[in-house]
Each structure stands twice: as C-alpha cells, then as structure tokens.
Ligand SMILES: Nc1nc2c(ncn2[C@@H]2O[C@H](COP(=O)(O)OP(=O)(O)O)[C@@H](O)[C@H]2O)c(=O)[nH]1
C-alpha cells in the first residue's frame with residue numbers, strides 16, 4: 001500500500017468537527033466491475049432514490065489521467081441537493097494514483113459529512129486492496145463497509161478472455177452480491193451460459209441480481225458484507241509518485257489543450273482535453289466517436305448544439321446532454337498490445353487497430 005501514514009481524521013482541516021459529526025460509521029458501498037459494465041449508471045440510478053434530507057457522497061476512481069465520470073455523474077446544483085462527487089483519476093486509487101485514496105476519502109468525508117458513501121473503483125483496479133484499506137482499524141471507525149457489489153456482463157463472463165483475467169476474477173471473488181448488468185441485451189442462452197460459467201468458477205452460491213440501467217432495488221443497500229475480510233497481503237505493487245500537478249494540466253493552462261497517454265495493467269489510456277474556448281462541431285464529433293471501437297471511450301464535448309457526454313463500450317455509443325462543463329475531454333482505453341496477457345484474439349487486435357485509427361483521426365481533426 002502507499003506509504004501515507006495518516007488517518008482519515010488527522011488530515012481533515014477540522015478534525016474535532018468531523019469526529020463530532022460522524023457519530024456512527026458511514027454506510028459505504030463498493031461497486032466494482034469491469035470497464036464499461038454499468039457502475040456509474042447504477043450509482044446514478046441509486047442517487048435518484050436519495051432521501052431529500054440525506055447527503056450522499058461518491059468517490060469515483062478512473063483509470064485515465066483525466067477524470068470524466070465526475071462530469072457524467074453530476075447534475076445541476078448537486079451540492080444543494082446533497083450529492084458530493086470526488087474523482088481520483090490516474091490508475092488504481094489504491095496504488096499508482098497521485099492523489100491516494102486515503103486523502104481523497106478524507107477530503108470527501110470532511111467536506112460533505114455524508115450519510116452514505118459510494119466508491120466506484122476503476123474497472124482495471126484492485127478491489128481487494130481497496131477493501132483492505134477500508135477495513136484498516138482507523139477507517140473502521142468511520143466506514144461501515146456494506147455488501148460489495150460486483151457488476152459483470154453475462155455475455156462477457158462466458159469468454160475466457162474475461163473470466164481468466166486476474167482483475168475480473170478478483171472482482172467476482174470479492175463480491176457479496178453479483179449483478180448481471182445490461183440484462184436487456186441478454187438472450188435466454190446467455191443466461192444459461194452465465195449459470196454454467198458461475199458454477200465452473202464456484203460462484204453459483206453468491207446472491208445474484210439482473211439489472212437494466214442500474215435499476216436494482218434500493219433495499220439492497222442495507223445488505224451486510226458477508227465475505228471474509230480482504231487479505232491485507234493480497235498483492236503489493238509498485239506505487240509511482242505522481243507529480244502533484246499532472247503534466248497535462250500545465251499543458252492545458254499554457255496551450256488551451258493537452259494530451260496524455262499512459263500504459264498500465266496491460267492497457268493504454270489516452271486522453272485529450274480542450275479548454276472551453278474550443279467549440280466543437282457536434283456532427284463531426286458524433287461521426288468520429290461512432291466510427292471507432294476501443295475497449296472503452298468516454299467524453300464530454302462543448303459543441304455548437306450544447307454540452308454532451310459520450311459513452312461507448314462494446315461498440316455502442318450513447319450520448320446525453322449535460323448542463324455544464326468547464327472543458328471538453330475525451331478518453332479511450334485499449335489493450336496495450338496483442339501480446340499482453342489474454343488479449344491475443346482477433347477482437348483485441350481489431351480494437352488495437354481501431355485505437356490507432358482514432359488516434360490519427362483525433363490528431364488530425366481536433367488539433
Ligand atoms: N443496454 C444497456 N446499456 C447500459 C446499461 N447500463 C449501462 N449501460 C451503458 O453502458 C455504458 C457504460 O456505462 P457506465 O455506467 O459508464 O459504465 P462504468 O464504466 O462501469 O461506470 C453507457 O453508455 C451506459 O449507458 C444497461 O443496463 N443496459
């Protein structure tokens with residue numbers, strides 16, 4: 001784990017107030033699952049059921065350097081409505097992030113003093129480490145970790161490329177509740193195949209739900225965590241010390257636009273960010289994003305028709321109108337190379353080529 005030896009309350013600016021206000025640990029929900037499975041959509045759905053007098057906080061950890069989920073999640077006047085969102089971009093928050101999970105959590109909790117807390121780790125993160133961090137003695141006084149929900153797409157679960165991937169497996173194994181997401185897209189055969197795969201993986205006895213657009217019963221939030229505490233020695237990895245100000249931010253301030261690329265855990269992430277003086281052509285952006293298929297794509301664009309959030313996974317592009325954004329940003333994630341781990345099939349290689357195409361297309365059309 002990272003080497004910050006501080007507790008949640010010690011780094012808060014007003015520790016006494018926080019201690020006084022947090023009389024009982026905050027019900028906390030960890031929502032894991034692979035890239036693009038529907039975690040943010042589930043949190044959005046749950047937010048619609050927030051009692052008006054409660055404050056709910058969300059910590060979103062993104063694989064890429066530039067956060068996008070915060071913008072896709074947030075709505076107008078969130079804070080007045082009791083919704084507090086904090087992003088931790090730049091890799092798995094328990095390890096490589098420049099703003100470690102502990103600090104982000106402490107800031108979010110001291111600023112919002114939430115009645116409920118949601119944590120969405122990146123789909124390429126290490127949930128076991130996040131759990132062991134949350135269960136450390138100093139966090140236990142503040143955080144009451146409820147049932148861990150792992151979302152998966154039944155159509156992918158059956159593919160060895162996914163169920164043999166160590167991160168995907170870890171996510172399934174730490175689940176208290178399994179959520180078969182995007183059930184609107186399953187055939188009856190997908191459901192039968194899903195059951196067989198769950199049996200093969202020894203996961204058939206875990207409680208299981210289907211979800212469509214994250215429509216799970218809100219009462220599930222009261223489910224307690226059953227699984228054994230995470231193994232603290234789970235696995236330790238190198239913790240890069242990221243600079244306090246990411247290079248892209250400096251570049252953005254200087255040039256009005258910036259580009260960033262990172263390779264981690266066998267995946268490449270590329271991000272583009274433009275300040276709000278750039279007004280994009282909606283049709284051009286839509287055509288561009290429609291034409292390429294990386295493993296995952298997220299974007300927010302200020303266009304002549306308004307501000308739009310784009311989301312693409314499994315070749316399906318969705319677009320929603322947003323009320324506000326300080327800038328335009330795009331992020332794509334794709335397998336680092338056809339030699340990397342299990343990504344040796346044709347699909348991975350076509351994803352790779354299309355990612356190279358998008359890179360060229362974006363460079364020529366956006367810059
Ligand atoms: N058809 C379908 N699409 C979904 C469902 N849930 C999420 N999506 C779409 O899948 C994409 C990724 O969802 P998101 O919640 O951002 O995934 P995350 O990366 O796991 O947070 C978005 O375009 C969503 O609109 C669902 O139940 N059915």
Ligand SMILES: [Mg+2]
Nearest residue numbers: 039040069120
């Ligand atoms: Mg998300």
